[in-house]
Amino acid sequence: MIEFVMDNIPTFLALIATGIFAGILAGLLGVGGGIVIVPVLFFLFQGFGVSPESAMLVATATSLATIVPTSISSIRSHKEKGNVDFDLLKRWAAFIFIGVLVGSWLVTRVDGTWLTVLFGVIATLSALNMLFRTGKSALFQQLPGKAGQGVMGTSIGFFSSMVGIGGGTISVPLLTLYNYPAHKAVGTAAAIGLIISLPGALTMLVMGETPIDAPTGTFGLVNLIGFICIVPLTVKFAPVGASLAAKLDAAKLKKVFAVVLLITGIRMLAQVFLA
Template identity: 35%
Template sequence: MPTDMPLTEILIFAAGVAAAGVVSGLLAGIFGIGGGAVLVPVFYQAMGPLGIDEAVRMHVAVGSSLALIVPTSLRSFQGHHARGAVDMELLRSFLVPVPAGVVVATLIAASISSEGLRLIFALIALAVGLRLAFNRESWRLGNTIPGNPWRAVIGFLIGLFSTLMGIGGGVMNNTFMSLYGRQMHQAVATSSGVGVLIAIPGTIGYVWAGWGDPLLPVASTGYVNWIAVGLIFPITVLVTPFGVRIAHAMKRRHLEIAFGSFLLFVSARFFLSLYG
């Protein structure tokens, strides 16, 4: 990271990253996610003025987001598990397929371009944003979560796409469970555990995928930048429990609409960066 940046730009960057940490920590508790849907676009935009090469900027944003999801997901899972809200049977059935999807995603990340990674993020954010913004309680595929092999396939896809996006899988697992009649609170709680299954192997994978890249910014191990992680880590750990309390105390429809709108905005920004 360049050392000749004006102090005001450094302070603005730090303030923006800190604000993203607060939002991502709250989202981790409220939605059972690691906040990556917020962190990745913020990291990507913030690293531009810092002179970080476009070829690795999206990869570093995704890898650093996954590293931050480790503590937020662990903290969120601990809070929800203490309340007895986690579907441990479903989580145990994901122990192999979700990390398997993560491994495949890191192999893809090792060879895909920054443009390709942004396109994947934009497409998935568009689909998830539309689903959240226009969600209806009546949208159901059934009343019982399917068993294997379909459950394993779904777990694999959750791990795959979440790792490519740098998110904890909460939004996708929430959608999966709610489409089969599960209460949102249980879906949120279980998603925090899914985030742990994604974030730990995903972080290791992005470290491996970017190892030795000469374009990496200072203080990076592979595609994980420890300056970004160090700024946000303490904030998210402190804020996540408040998100858990909010999740168990309020209606979620307005939050779904707001989060869906945010994802649609981010998707549009990435599409413009690719084709604008």
């Protein structure tokens, strides 16, 4: 065990740094950890000799696994403030779950290149939304009918599970487009994150075939070393980020993060199309 740790010290240190970074950003800016963890792991694993295709598959599954405990912690916090809309969750849960099952099953079957493209597109659109839509009025006055909400829930589950994010990246801007209160959107997104991450991570753990060049400690498509290193630090450092948010200009920092995310999304797309 000691020899294993000594041989993998750079990996452990990089994963620990990822957990700290994701936790602080989650608390500071209110962004989901997945939008940070996936690209960091994607580039990190490649630095250790993993192919881009395998790196994206393992990064996606590992990110979803880390979201399970962090979303539970987040749900408790938002529930205490009354910001979790359980009526909406009851209407959406089955649709989200179906989207997750289809999306996570596809992850175990497709080439990681397609996931890299999808993440690059979602990251780029998310960054542009942060940069240009902040504070803008809603496009619609209320949520659509049952069928429309079903499509929304299924889409959130499908796309979020395919790129390893908890749902807040997609669900919060989507809900606020429909004049849904922002604080409730964020709180409800934490619960949506659990509905996405638990079945998604389990599907990729059980049904995923471990790539030949996967990083050490990968089972199915989930890197358990990454999970063990990232989770406690993300949970521990999220309150640190929240404290910093009270002292710093979070709006300006969110713009900076959006620019970094935009660059990251474009870089991931460039790696696929310009390689």
